[in-house]
Each structure stands twice: as structure tokens, then as C-alpha cells.
Amino acid sequence: MKASELQAKDVASLNQELSELLKAQFKLRMQKGTQQLQDTSQLGKVKRDIARVKTVLAQKASK
Template sequence: MKANEIKEMTADELNTKLAELKEELFNLRFQHAVNQLENPKRLQAVKKDIARVKTFIRKHESEAQ
């Protein structure tokens, strides 16, 4: 995901996206454990996307206060 896409999301959309990314990360880790992961770089990309989403969630929270 691009940062521009994340900036345009609302807080509810960000929370939904965070849940989706965490589920995807879980599935990727499971695939990695059973040696069925085709693209190991995807693990790293999902972790970075989670960090980006969490950053913008925190930014929305601080702006609300």
C-alpha cells in the first residue's frame, strides 16, 4: 500500500484494514511454517503496511485530542 492511499482512509477504514493485514500476516506465517510460502518478501511488505496503518491510526487519535 502507498502512504497516499492510507492518508485518505477514515479511522474505521484504517481499523478494518489493520485487521485484514494482521489476518494476512498470520496466514503468511502459517504458510512459511509449512514451507508453502511462494513469496517470502510478502511477509516483510505486510509488516511494513501494518506499521504504516498503525502510524496513521495514531495520528488520527492525536488529532482528535
């Protein structure tokens, strides 16, 4: 997800997106722990998306 797409969303939808990404990250970590995760690059992608959402939320809070 691109930062420009996130900036167009409101705070409530960003919080919802963040919670969904955190759930996805948890599921991926559990799959990795049980040796069921095939594509380990998904962990990094989800982590970066979480950082993007948190950055946009911080920018909106500072305005």
C-alpha cells in the same frame, strides 16, 4: 499501499484494513511454517503495511 492513500481514509476503514492485514500476516506465517510459502518477501511487505496503518491511526488519534 502508500501513506497518502491511508491518510485519506477514516478511522473505521483503517481499523478494517489493519484487521485484514493482520489476518494476511497470520496466513503467511502459517505458510512459512509449513514450507508452503514461495515468496518470502510478502511477509516483509505486509509487516510494513501494518506499520503504515498503525502510524496513520496514531496520527489521527493525536489530532
